Structures are given as C-alpha cells and as structure tokens.
Amino acid sequence: MAINFSHDTLGQRLLFGSGKAAQHLAMEVSRLGAQRVMLIAAPYESQIAQAVTQQISVHISYQDVVQHVPIEKAEDARRVAIEHEIDLLVCVGGGSTTGLAKAVAMTTGIPIIAVATTYAGSEATNVWGLTEAARKTTGVDNKVLPVTVVYDAELTYSLPVELSVASGLNAMAHCIDSLWAPRADPINQALAAEGIHALASGLPRIAENPIDEQGREEALYGAYLSAVSFASAGSGMHHKICHVLGGTYNLPHAQTHATVLPYVLAFNAPFAPRADARIAAAFETSTGLEGLNRLREKLNAPQALKDYGFNEADIEEAVSIALPIIPESNPRPVTAENLAELLHAAWAGTKPTSN
Structure with missing residues (x-):
C-alpha cells in the first residue's frame, strides 16, 4: 500500500x-x-x-x-x-x-x-x-x-498513587485517541504505540512502589510521547467527550479521561482493526481492550463517572453538546443514541466490551 x-x-x-x-x-x-x-x-x-x-x-x-x-x-x-x-x-x-x-x-x-x-x-x-x-x-x-x-x-514522587494512575491513564488516552484522530499518520501512530508500551510498563511499578524511579521515568517518557502524538494527530472522539464533561460539569480532568477511555476504545476498536492491532501489540495482548482492561484492573483505575459527580440526568445534555464536535473521521459513525449508550455505561461503570 x-x-x-x-x-x-x-x-x-x-x-x-x-x-x-x-x-x-x-x-x-x-x-x-x-x-x-x-x-x-x-x-x-x-x-x-x-x-x-x-x-x-x-x-x-x-x-x-x-x-x-x-x-x-x-x-x-x-x-x-x-x-x-x-x-x-x-x-x-x-x-x-x-x-x-x-x-x-x-x-x-x-x-x-x-x-x-x-x-x-x-x-x-x-x-x-x-x-x-x-x-x-x-x-x-x-x-x-x-x-x-x-x-x-x-x-x-509526591503524586499519590491514585492520582498517578489517573494521570497516567490520561496520558494513555492521548496515545489511543491519536491512533484515529483527524490528523493521524504513521509517525504519530508510532509515537503513540511506544507511549502505550512505556505507560503500561511504568504505571504498575508506581502502583507497587510510589518512589520506584524506573517506573516514574517510564511513565514520564510515555507521557511525553503521548502528548507529542496527540499534538500532531489532533483531538479525537475521546477528548471531545472529556472536554465537555470537564468544562460543563467541572469533573476532575485526569479521572474523567481515565474513566471514559475504555468505553471509547470498546466503541471504536471493531471499526479500526489496524489501530487496535497496534494497541494490542503495545500491550502484548490479543486485543487493545483486553490489554487496557488488564492494566486498569492491575491499577485499580477509576471506574465510573458517577463517582466524580456526573449525574445520569445530565447525559442527554452532554450528548447534545459533544455530538456536533466529534470528528466526522471517527472510525465508527457516532449518533445521539450510541453516544448516550456509551456515556451511560461510563456513568454506571459497567465493564466495557466491544460490540
């Protein structure tokens, strides 16, 4: 090709x-x-x-x-x-x-x-x-x-483990969103994949020992790669959703990204097989979602938007604000109905699975 x-x-x-x-x-x-x-x-x-x-x-x-x-x-x-x-x-x-x-x-x-x-x-x-x-x-x-x-x-070192996990998964979201963002290309996709690998290696070390220097360095390295790939590829579906949740409902930034990420990955992965293969390879698992879910379980990651002050009654409004700004290039067509389903699952914290 x-x-x-x-x-x-x-x-x-x-x-x-x-x-x-x-x-x-x-x-x-x-x-x-x-x-x-x-x-x-x-x-x-x-x-x-x-x-x-x-x-x-x-x-x-x-x-x-x-x-x-x-x-x-x-x-x-x-x-x-x-x-x-x-x-x-x-x-x-x-x-x-x-x-x-x-x-x-x-x-x-x-x-x-x-x-x-x-x-x-x-x-x-x-x-x-x-x-x-x-x-x-x-x-x-x-x-x-x-x-x-x-x-x-x-x-x-002073960043608590819980916040380190949320912040690190926020970086992971930069990587994953970059694989199908509007300006995704082979260079930022390569950076994103390496970022996923570094974060998946570093974050569990931090969870075990908050002052593990290697884990902290790997996480910083991965965070930098995630940001560089994101700056190049642009803001995809995940970030558009989280900007609405943060700006409109004042939800905490890192925890919101950490919570929403697996639902967006589950939503898009079946429609982006090459991106999913890159994510899976970085996690060394059969699918990207399997790798992310395993990592989240290991890290005791944030689970549900309701835990951070998002109300179920606000889902309809959030959909109406987010839907017009989600890129048309998103691998899977986004509708008010399937976006509402995604947000409801993220609100409740049900286990994300690819449809």
Whole structure:
C-alpha cells in the first residue's frame, strides 16, 4: 500500500533527568536571557516549585490555579504578567498549571518553560483550553507551546498513587485517541504505540512502589510521547467527550479521561482493526481492550463517572453538546443514541466490551 501523508513536528527542547530539574531550569533561563520570571504554581506545589527555582531569580509568583482554566483566572494572570513586564513564564505543576501559563502566552507571546509534576502532557502540546460560562473551548496556537520542557522523575514522587494512575491513564488516552484522530499518520501512530508500551510498563511499578524511579521515568517518557502524538494527530472522539464533561460539569480532568477511555476504545476498536492491532501489540495482548482492561484492573483505575459527580440526568445534555464536535473521521459513525449508550455505561461503570 502506498504511503502518503503530511506531518508537522513541533519545535521544542526537552531536558530529562532525575534530580536535575533545578539545574536544567537554571540552564534554560540563562540560555534564554530572561530577566523577569513569573513563576506559576498552585499552592500545593509551592514546596516543589521553591526547590526547582532555587537557582534562578523569580520576579513574581502566581498561585491562583484552577482546573479547566476559567477565563477570569486567565485574564487576571495575563494582567499580572503585563503589569510586571514579565519576559519568561515558568510553570511548575500539572495540566491546570501549564494551561494557565498557556493562556497567558496566547495573548502576550511570553515564552514558557514547563516543569512537569504529573503525566498530563499539556507541556508538550500547542493546544490550549479555556472555560467560560460552563463551556470549555480548545484551540491550537504555536505561541502556547512551551519552548522547553523539564522532566524530573523525583518531582512526581509526591503524586499519590491514585492520582498517578489517573494521570497516567490520561496520558494513555492521548496515545489511543491519536491512533484515529483527524490528523493521524504513521509517525504519530508510532509515537503513540511506544507511549502505550512505556505507560503500561511504568504505571504498575508506581502502583507497587510510589518512589520506584524506573517506573516514574517510564511513565514520564510515555507521557511525553503521548502528548507529542496527540499534538500532531489532533483531538479525537475521546477528548471531545472529556472536554465537555470537564468544562460543563467541572469533573476532575485526569479521572474523567481515565474513566471514559475504555468505553471509547470498546466503541471504536471493531471499526479500526489496524489501530487496535497496534494497541494490542503495545500491550502484548490479543486485543487493545483486553490489554487496557488488564492494566486498569492491575491499577485499580477509576471506574465510573458517577463517582466524580456526573449525574445520569445530565447525559442527554452532554450528548447534545459533544455530538456536533466529534470528528466526522471517527472510525465508527457516532449518533445521539450510541453516544448516550456509551456515556451511560461510563456513568454506571459497567465493564466495557466491544460490540
């Protein structure tokens, strides 16, 4: 079969090394010649942020971080950055923290160095998200892509196992969705498959021992690959659904992705046999769903959307919001009826099976 595709590779520097975050950050701040640094980190990340920034001069710290980046929070952070003539944003944290830095960069053009403490992957994408009036909007803008990403497995040791599992499965969702997203191609599919393999190897090690360095490094490596593949392939059915659930009903980001993922895989896999074969090979199982279900059982993964505050009565509304934004290129045609069935199963936590 002829190979015919186009692929864009995002330009970004990655510094990876356990115990080297402070050193790597200082090196990058010097390389960029920054003089007025704005540190963005949530209060619960303040101790980590202080350790990471000990070798640089921080002009101002900003801590008002909220998940799904409400527009009013973004506007306030932008105001602070402009008033203080900031020339570099340093964000230390997970997806919400990185998302806030991106919101500032989108309108100001100030570059970002992202120091990741979870497996969210936002730091490796040019995708932004903002929530206004209970609706989450996402888009793509190269201005929001961090110029440098710093990964240090030691910074993830304090992430509880339950949250590590949810965050890691969020990364897994980036990988799986990338295999049939609108711009899926052989390169991002290869990255996604390697990401699945790395996450499937690392996450069980973390579940057994939260300070297993190899497990943490494998998970970070997999999270980066997942994000790079997602940035290239675009947002597929899974992410469209989860953005609606998060933005409209304020469900927790990582747990929502972790819960919905097996239902989307079960929905699409029979209609995407080549993608399913890649997923299965990465898990070393006969089908992708078998591999994912085994991993989720091993990790005691999130099971049901009702456990995170989603109401059964809201399914109809969620379907009406999500259905128009699900890509037409999705392997299986999506209707109001089968999408409602998927969400009801995810709400209840029934075992996902391919139809």
